[in-house]
Amino acid sequence: MKHIILDTDMGPDCDDAAALALLHIFADQGRCRILGVAHCTSNPYGAGTIDAINRYYGRPEIAVSTYHGKGFLAEEHHMIYNRYITTHLPNRYRDTQPEEAVAMYRRILAEQEDKSVECVAIGPLNNLSALLNSRADEYSDLDGVTLVKQKVIRLTAMAGVYPTVTEMAELVRKDSGKPIAEIEEFNVACDVGAARNIAKNWPTPKIYLGGEAGLLVTGSTLSAFLPEDHPVRIAYQLYTNNKGRFSWDVFTVDFAVIPDNPRYRLSPAGTVRFDEKGRTIWTPDEDGTDHFVELAQPKEKIIGDIDRLLVTMPGKAERKQL
Numbered sequence: 001m002k003h004i005i006l007d008t009d010m011g012p013d014c015d016d017a018a019a020l021a022l023l024h025i026f027a028d029q030g031r032c033r034i035l036g037v038a039h040c041t042s043n044p045y046g047a048g049t050i051d052a053i054n055r056y057y058g059r060p061e062i063a064v065s066t067y068h069g070k071g072f073l074a075e076e077h078h079m080i081y082n083r084y085i086t087t088h089l090p091n092r093y094r095d096t097q098p099e100e101a102v103a104m105y106r107r108i109l110a111e112q113e114d115k116s117v118e119c120v121a122i123g124p125l126n127n128l129s130a131l132l133n134s135r136a137d138e139y140s141d142l143d144g145v146t147l148v149k150q151k152v153i154r155l156t157a158m159a160g161v162y163p164t165v166t167e168m169a170e171l172v173r174k175d176s177g178k179p180i181a182e183i184e185e186f187n188v189a190c191d192v193g194a195a196r197n198i199a200k201n202w203p204t205p206k207i208y209l210g211g212e213a214g215l216l217v218t219g220s221t222l223s224a225f226l227p228e229d230h231p232v233r234i235a236y237q238l239y240t241n242n243k244g245r246f247s248w249d250v251f252t253v254d255f256a257v258i259p260d261n262p263r264y265r266l267s268p269a270g271t272v273r274f275d276e277k278g279r280t281i282w283t284p285d286e287d288g289t290d291h292f293v294e295l296a297q298p299k300e301k302i303i304g305d306i307d308r309l310l311v312t313m314p315g316k317a318e319r320k321q322l
Contacts, residue, residue, distance in 0.1 A: 001032060002033070002256075003118065004023065004034055004035060005034075006020065006122070006253070007125075007128060008020065008038070008040065008050065009041045009123025010039055010041075010050055011046050011081075012041075012123075012186075013239070014236050015219075017053060017236075018232050018245075019122050019253045020253075022254060022306075024059065025309055025312045026258070027059070028057070028312075028314065028315060035117065037062060037064050037065075038065045038105065038127050040101065040126055040127045042069055042071055043078050045079055045082035045083045045085070047065075047093040048086030048093035049081075049085045049091070051064050052089040052091040053231045056231050056314060058314050063104055066099075067126060072124075072190075073190065084238060089229070089234075101127040102127065102134050105127070106131070106139040106144075106147065109139075109148070109152070110147070113151075117152045118153060118154050118155075118156065119155045120156050120157075121155065121157040122252050123187055123190075125195050125197075126194040128155070129195075129197040129198055132201055148202065148203055149203035154206070155202055156208075157198070157208055157209070158251075160195075160208050161210045162212060163181070164210075164212060172212045172215065181281075183280075185211045185278070188274055195278065196273070196276075199290075206291075207255070207256075207266070208290065209248065209252045210280070213294060213295060214249075215247075216295075217243075218244055218250055218307050219240075221310075222237075222244075223237060223242040226313075232310070250310075251264070252293075254309075263295065263296060263305065264295060266291040266292070268286070269285060269288040269291060270290055271288040271289075272290045
């Protein structure tokens with residue numbers, strides 16, 4: 001069973017809500033244990049939405065934390081669904097905010113066995129960068145890099161854009177009017193310094209799912225199969241009017257949790273770096289410890305599989321079924 005800490009920017013897009021729900025569905029299947037969920041923006045409704053989803057899936061005890069900086073991704077258009085969920089569904093954070101994210105990471109990691117934790121990042125990488133930069137504290141005598149190296153086995157991050165030859169890569173090129181090498185992916189562009197720090201200094205193998213790999217729409221059937229009070233149905237209803245959404249974060253969680261997941265394949269080994277503008281630099285290297293994710297099945301099959309998973313109600317997941 002995998003032990004997961006999820007880092008999310010719950011707010012700028014609704015696929016974060018579906019990704020967290022999918023993590024709970026996999027936990028119901030016995031595939032993973034959710035150690036904690038960190039929110040990585042200043043949005044005052046992100047932590048409440050995370051806690052509301054955790055509670056809906058029967059895990060109110062999960063540690064939740066947030067970024068304590070000011071003014072980061074906290075504009076009105078980042079509150080399309082999370083304000084409603086936080087103010088209407090049960091959660092601990094309607095009127096207060098949880099602990100700071102780095103403190104949560106350091107406390108949880110210090111308690112775990114060596115090489116037992118997988119970190120999954122589906123938002124900007126500011127929390128994880130701050131963790132690397134952290135110093136010894138009451139939880140551990142180790143600095144951040146050493147603590148991560150000792151306790152974490154892998155990081156899977158939705159970040160960057162990669163030079164595949166897939167249909168999705170062509171769509172990215174057409175959409176942006178730029179070649180892949182010139183595109184600044186959202187999670188990286190939000191905090192380029194953090195992304196560069198992670199790419200250079202994170203001391204474990206890293207798997208990246210790029211912007212091109214998530215351009216399949218899932219979640220369009222949520223309103224037909226989930227009850228009206230389901231937080232993920234609410235998120236998609238408010239954000240997309242039930243039309244579904246691209247699946248960057250959902251696919252990242254799906255890949256991260258399922259071993260040898262047939263929906264995806266890994267690139268050959270290499271090294272990921274980001275330039276000062278946030279553009280992705282991919283260098284093939286047989287001795288590298290980075291990979292990026294490509295889709296390995298027909299898009300209709302992947303969409304169908306994910307949509308069926310997402311409408312699984314809490315406690316109803318068939319154990320270990322793809």
